[in-house]
Amino acid sequence: MSYDQGLVVRVASALDSLGARGVRQKNVFGGRGFLVGKTTFVIVWGEGVLVKVPAAEYEAARAAPGVTPFQPDGTRPMGTWLVVSAESVADDPELQEWVARGLRTVR
Template identity: 40%
Template sequence: MAYDEVLARRISDLLEGEPGVTSKKMFGGLGYLVGGHMAVAAASSGALMVRADPADCEAWADGEAIKPMEMRGRPMAGWLLVDIAAVADDDELGQWVHRGVRFVRTLPPKPPSP
């Protein structure tokens, strides 16, 4: 399944002018990176993927609209999957997008790929 292009456009609009943000197609979705770290993505499932401090993930996950992300059946620490219905309004989407960006800005930049 392809990513939700409307969601991707909304994310792009929110991140316009944000220093150091790039986008990259990956895993069937469109990821938004800061310093080489993916902060958020329009996932191939249609949801929003958000990178966050693992301690915050536990507090923010509700088990329904906001869940810990799993890849191949294994939980991925520091990643949340936010259902599209939970980011229907731009303020809600902005909150999640900026949480991801704020967290990855705390990480050391990744060296460029060769």
């Protein structure tokens, strides 16, 4: 699956705005992942993003419009990963909020 290069730039910009340091990028699951150390927390995937959210925030985050559990096998959700649609991250403040959630998971 290809990924949206412009969204990669926007995620990197959101991380800069959050003052995140030590974040690197890597190709993951056919998308472009953002990692701290060896732990991935956001993946630009297609036109949206996959975000690993803190367990305590999972149910509330999952209930947001345009958000579904990440189910790579089609049956079981993969941990606390969520698929966030392109429409849900179309505006920079919303994207930054999702990126911050992912970052909180690894910090």
